[in-house]
Amino acid sequence: MCVAVPLRVAEVRQDHAGLAGISGQVAVVEVGSGLQEVRLEIVDRIPEPGDYVIVHAGFAIHTLSEEDARKSLALFQEAVQGAGFDPDTEAV
Amino acid sequence: MSLPESGGLDAKRQRVDALLSAICRELDRVPERPVRIMEVCGTHTMSIFRHGLRHLLPQGIELISGPGCPVCVTSRGQIDTAIALSQLPGVTVATFGDMLRVPGSSGFSLAKARASGADVRIVYSPFDALQLAVKESWRKICFLGIGFETTAPVVAATIEMAARMGLENFFVFSCHKTMPNALRALFAAGGSRVEALLCPGHVSAIIGCSPYRFLPEEHGVACAIAGFEPDDILVGILSLLRQLASGRPKVDNCYPRAVNSQGNPRALASMDRVFRLADSDWRGLGLIPESGLSIRQGFEQFDAGRRFSLQVEEPDSVSPCRCDEIITGRSTPLECPLFSRACTPASPYGPCMVSSEGACAAWYRYGGQRI
């Protein structure tokens, strides 16, 4: 139910006057060699340039840093080796 | 779509191979066969299909497509009402593309309504519908709110923007549904043969991990929150097998790059300000208490239901559809009296046939044969 993609943030700014009466923050994200605006009204953390945002229907729903992205790769190695799984712990 | 850090196709392929080996080893430690895993996300269903994962998984794992495709579980009454809305003078219905071809109770759809003169437009975001309302102020723009908890906050935020602007020609017909209570109803019915649940990654990014806890705690069902790349899905399946092998089911967050255990508080707050829980009709499954979202009184001026005095009527109070049993592994498509007679991909009854990758649609096309 959730077509959403991670996109890299180039800039964060106030909504330029495309729509009278709405002011809010937007992230300008890289799509191919172009740029696209993404709304930030419901994102958990306002991103910095260089962060990624997960975008669903024109809105960012989650911000992650490059560091977060790298850390998640480690999860795969752990998962394969069985190192990351501890049946006694609650969910993270 | 992957992040650049994930290393490209070869790296992904290696991870997939390694995960598959681990899955095979882990499956050996699970005594019961087949292992029935339900996935409750239309995007998981599509990703599994698109990457041909069923073909890669070892025999003995059955992936069942659950009621996670919001388009497929939107009730026929709600679709009929959306179509009726589009036929009102001066009304423009703005909708996600997914909804266009789904038939209501008489086989009519928004696509057919458009062909007959209704103003129905496809938008990528409810924000586009808002912009349309500003630009074409002489029209009444009704956005069709479909989707679970990933989409509901997006729509809530849009309604809040409309409120700040004092817009008078923007409305939302909310058909939003929520996951946890639907899952509760499915498993409470008893007799479910599903032992594990692949939980929707982006819904979980919003609601966090705790709404699923009742599943391991009350029903012994293993849960893994997973992302949508093929390796993400396999990590989730591996976790589920490990949980079953150890006999200790829990809610395992296998998608930490997108999901925090407490979810996204800002999104939840927006959703909570704009929507309240209401009973909701699920196509093929019937009425499920507190499983839908209704616009609160504070934002009632944007509620299309109220503004246009819409009545949603469900065609059948008792339905012969067996989707609820198929989804929980208690029946196969062939055992449903409607299958391939009154219910076909061209005129689908329940979600298992509406979704092109639902259990019934898939059975109809391939008849269980391996391609």
Added chain:
Amino acid sequence: MKQDMNRSEDPYEVIVLDHGSGGLASSRLVREIFLSRLSNSYLEELEDSAVLPPAQGSIAFSTDSYVVDPIFFPGGDIGELAVNGTINDLAMKGAEPSALSLGLILEEGFSRRDLERIVDSIARASEEAGVPVVTGDTKVVPRGKADKIFINTAGIGIIPHGFTFSSSRIRPGDRILVSGYMGDHGATIMTQRQGLSLDGGFESDTRALHRLVGRLVKGLGQEIRAFRDPTRGGLATSLVEMAAKAGVTFEISEKAVPVREEVAQVCDILGLDPLYLANEGKMILVVADGAAEQALEILEAAPEADRPALIGTVAEKGVVSVVMETEVGGRRAVEMLTGEPLPRIC
């Protein structure tokens, strides 16, 4: 003597019903907009039919209508599409295109400037391809009865003696190739319609392919079983149709199908599958096993082919017409869509 293209005798800035009536306004329009740009000895006759000289070989005859919205898009416009599209349909049967007809239906109120731009494109495409527009017609319908401009082109081409190219000639063991990146045109149109970024790093790939076909036929003859241009419905639809007609199964490798990264990304965002998006300057080629390498060489040397690739093999008929090995080694059927691809959020 050509009219001065920049100075119009016609006082109307938009197209009106009179322009389609056959009277003075009509003939002024034909002179000023069409003849000034498309002039050749056939067209200038302004007779009821163009009469072409006899030719050796079978006559290929094709028609297509163009109703694309938007009419102007990155990489081209409806006019260029209309010329290249019909030329390609002829070329896909191995024909050398010799002439085109051009029929337009214009909506009352359509901008004259836009019409001039489109006819400029038609003229340019026709000249670059070396295929003249020899006959034409223009009608105007009341406002609301057409969406700006609809174009129909029909074309005639000659297939050299003894050559047949058809899906029915395909057999198990044959190899399947494509001439380049898949989905560019469809992705361009979809992103324009959804108001996404203009500078996405891709544009429509509209292009005439008849010269490339000529070189391929010259080099490989009947080692080529069939050509196909994957327009509406994209690569997937064309492959399914070809395999179904031939009574075989195509086995395709997803990894081998060239798709631009930017197109893949935009498809992820909109919930589209690039395999189902239209291509307007690409071909599918099915050749005998022994000819695959040489086919690839000819394509690699061709300016019309931006990323030639061997994408699969033909097998005996199986459960489904087209089977694909996915990027991660899985397996799935590739099917026909019910209709147009629609963006998805769920």
